[in-house]
Amino acid sequence: MAQATSPPDLTRETAEPTARRYSVDAAGLGRWRAGAFAAPALLLITVFLVFPALWVLYLGLTDYRLTGTAAADPKVVGLDNFLSALGEPTFWNSTWLTVQFVLGSAVIGQVGLGFAIAWLLRDKRGPLKRIVEGLVILAWILPSAVVSFLWVALLDADGGTLNALLGTGDYAWLLDHPMLSIIVFNTWRGTAFSMMLYGAALGNVPPSHLESARLAGASGWQQLRDVVFPHIKGHILTNLLLISLWTFNDFTPFMITAGGPDGKSEVLAVHVYKVALQSGQLGYGAAVSTVILLINLVVAVFYLRLLRSKK
Amino acid sequence: MTRFVLGRIGFYTLIAVLLAFFTIPLLWLASAPLTSDPTYEVRVPDFTFDNFQAILEHPYALPSLYNSLLLSVGTALLVVALSALAAYALSRVRLPGRDALLYALLLLSSIITGTAAMVPLFQLAVELGLIDSQLGLILILSGGLLPAAIFMLKDFMDSTPKSYEESARVFGASPLQIVAHVVVPLVRPGLATIAVWAVANVWGNFLMPYLLLSDVEKQPAAVIMYTLYTEGGQANLRLLSTFGLLYSVPVVLMYLFVSKKYGFRFHGGIKR
Numbered sequence: 233m234a235q236a237t238s239p240p241d242l243t244r245e246t247a248e249p250t251a252r253r254y255s256v257d258a259a260g261l262g263r264w265r266a267g268a269f270a271a272p273a274l275l276l277i278t279v280f281l282v283f284p285a286l287w288v289l290y291l292g293l294t295d296y297r298l299t300g301t302a303a304a305d306p307k308v309v310g311l312d313n314f315l316s317a318l319g320e321p322t323f324w325n326s327t328w329l330t331v332q333f334v335l336g337s338a339v340i341g342q343v344g345l346g347f348a349i350a351w352l353l354r355d356k357r358g359p360l361k362r363i364v365e366g367l368v369i370l371a372w373i374l375p376s377a378v379v380s381f382l383w384v385a386l387l388d389a390d391g392g393t394l395n396a397l398l399g400t401g402d403y404a405w406l407l408d409h410p411m412l413s414i415i416v417f418n419t420w421r422g423t424a425f426s427m428m429l430y431g432a433a434l435g436n437v438p439p440s441h442l443e444s445a446r447l448a449g450a451s452g453w454q455q456l457r458d459v460v461f462p463h464i465k466g467h468i469l470t471n472l473l474l475i476s477l478w479t480f481n482d483f484t485p486f487m488i489t490a491g492g493p494d495g496k497s498e499v500l501a502v503h504v505y506k507v508a509l510q511s512g513q514l515g516y517g518a519a520v521s522t523v524i525l526l527i528n529l530v531v532a533v534f535y536l537r538l539l540r541s542k543k
Numbered sequence: 544m545t546r547f548v549l550g551r552i553g554f555y556t557l558i559a560v561l562l563a564f565f566t567i568p569l570l571w572l573a574s575a576p577l578t579s580d581p582t583y584e585v586r587v588p589d590f591t592f593d594n595f596q597a598i599l600e601h602p603y604a605l606p607s608l609y610n611s612l613l614l615s616v617g618t619a620l621l622v623v624a625l626s627a628l629a630a631y632a633l634s635r636v637r638l639p640g641r642d643a644l645l646y647a648l649l650l651l652s653s654i655i656t657g658t659a660a661m662v663p664l665f666q667l668a669v670e671l672g673l674i675d676s677q678l679g680l681i682l683i684l685s686g687g688l689l690p691a692a693i694f695m696l697k698d699f700m701d702s703t704p705k706s707y708e709e710s711a712r713v714f715g716a717s718p719l720q721i722v723a724h725v726v727v728p729l730v731r732p733g734l735a736t737i738a739v740w741a742v743a744n745v746w747g748n749f750l751m752p753y754l755l756l757s758d759v760e761k762q763p764a765a766v767i768m769y770t771l772y773t774e775g776g777q778a779n780l781r782l783l784s785t786f787g788l789l790y791s792v793p794v795v796l797m798y799l800f801v802s803k804k805y806g807f808r809f810h811g812g813i814k815r
Contacts (some may be wrong), residue, residue, distance in 0.1 A: 281655050284663035371568070373798050384789070
């Protein structure tokens with residue numbers, strides 16, 4: 233409905249520039265009332281989103297602690313927190329685990345599996361497609377506390393379903409392979425988004441191009457490389473940036489392994505929680521948060537530039 | 544011919560592996576709540592409803608679902624109301640710096656995540672006395688969701704026709720009347736999308752309530768679920784499975800409703 237009426241509107245606006253203001257501000261809000269309309273939302277955003285982001289930058293420069301003398305009277309210590317983070321093996325351990333987590337579960341797992349499912353089902357219709365897609369989406373929409381426990385149950389050493397299926401006795405997956413466990417879990421959890429995105433993208437590849445490639449004798453892989461990838465390059469990049477950002481900031485691993493055993497699955501999101509709120513080193517935790525913010529900023533700016541260039 | 548047959552076999556093998564991978568973790572949630580003495584192993588249930596009885600008697604289970612409802616509906620209402628007003632103003636009036644503001648909002652909402660902001664948000668809640676306050680949590684959650692909501696709604700408002708508003712104005716309606724009686728009915732699908740998106744987001748959110756609500760009577764289902772399987776001693780699997788199922792059902796119903804009504808095409812933004 234909206235689509236049908238907007239083109240005439242546009243032509244009228246360009247033809248008659250003086251009428252434009254009136255037709256855009258159709259209800260006659262004016263700037264003051266418009267400002268008042270936007271104010272409550274902007275206030276909440278400022279207090280609970282912008283201010284915390286700025287405050288984390290400041291906190292990272294102090295020796296603030298949850299308890300003790302530094303809690304009552306925090307001192308600015310400059311870049312000490314950042315310097316001690318750089319010399320701290322646990323920080324590097326967490327960074328390295330996060331790289332593994334993002335590469336393994338988002339870039340390889342979700343993108344690979346999501347694309348594979350979309351490709352396998354690209355020209356299928358009917359119940360099979362609906363069942364597969366439905367299950368993949370179910371894994372994505374269930375509350376994270378529930379799916380976390382389902383995986384704890386699945387991987388349990390004492391009677392977990394995975395051991396029963398593989399006949400591996402009482403193998404403790406979460407203790408012996410905590411990183412592998414959360415990587416496979418997150419692949420399972422998040423594939424739906426990539427699957428849907430690639431499903432939509434593959435629908436935009438002109439069938440005639442694929443048809444002529446097939447007639448010219450191109451193999452499945454050649455069709456993918458020469459016909460499909462050039463068409464969906466933009467989608468792949470968008471998808472990679474978004475899911476990397478989400479995976480990087482994901483706190484769900486905490487609910488499965490709590491970072492353990494011995495910090496072996498302590499990705500940065502969990503690391504911040506542990507140092508800041510469990511050990512009470514708020515200043516140091518804020519410094520690590522600042523690092524996370526900066527990495528997010530780089531990814532997000534890159535993503536928004538991409539969106540703009542497309543428009 | 545053999546190539547075709549091999550291709551078929553390969554295709555169905557892959558589909559079978561995929562189905563197994565995505566189904567096996569979920570089986571337990573379907574079978575254990577109906578089993579009288581569930582273990583971690585998936586078994587054919589004996590279709591008892593005793594476990595649901597046990598949930599009714601648990602002191603925190605049902606109240607936590609109510610808390611989840613309160614938090615998600617409260618946040619959704621606040622986000623819809625405030626983002627609709629802001630999006631309408633930004634869509635119709637060229638406020639100075641509007642485009643930069645919208646760009647900044649989108650950027651902020653994607654970089655300031657719960658993970659990056661947990662330390663200052665916790666501090667802020669302590670300073671403002673918002674620890675253990677459900678209203679405080681609603682405000683904090685709304686602040687996080689509003690930028691993306693304004694952005695999505697503004698796109699929506701841009702594409703609605705302005706002629707109705709013009710005619711209402713000709714007949715002497717005030718701006719607030721125009722918004723309430725003309726604009727809101729026009730953008731109702733957009734508002735519904737934002738509401739569902741906000742409810743889904745808050746319903747599943749674990750980190751913020753876990754940080755900011757320490758009183759068990761105020762905690763939502765996500766935190767109670769986590770406490771149930773991590774607290775000391777033998778996990779009560781009857782309780783956990785049944786509670787997990789009850790907690791999941793609303794999400795699934797909402798998904799079915801949305802996909803039936805609009806077709807499930809959220810394209811990003813649904814999860815942060």
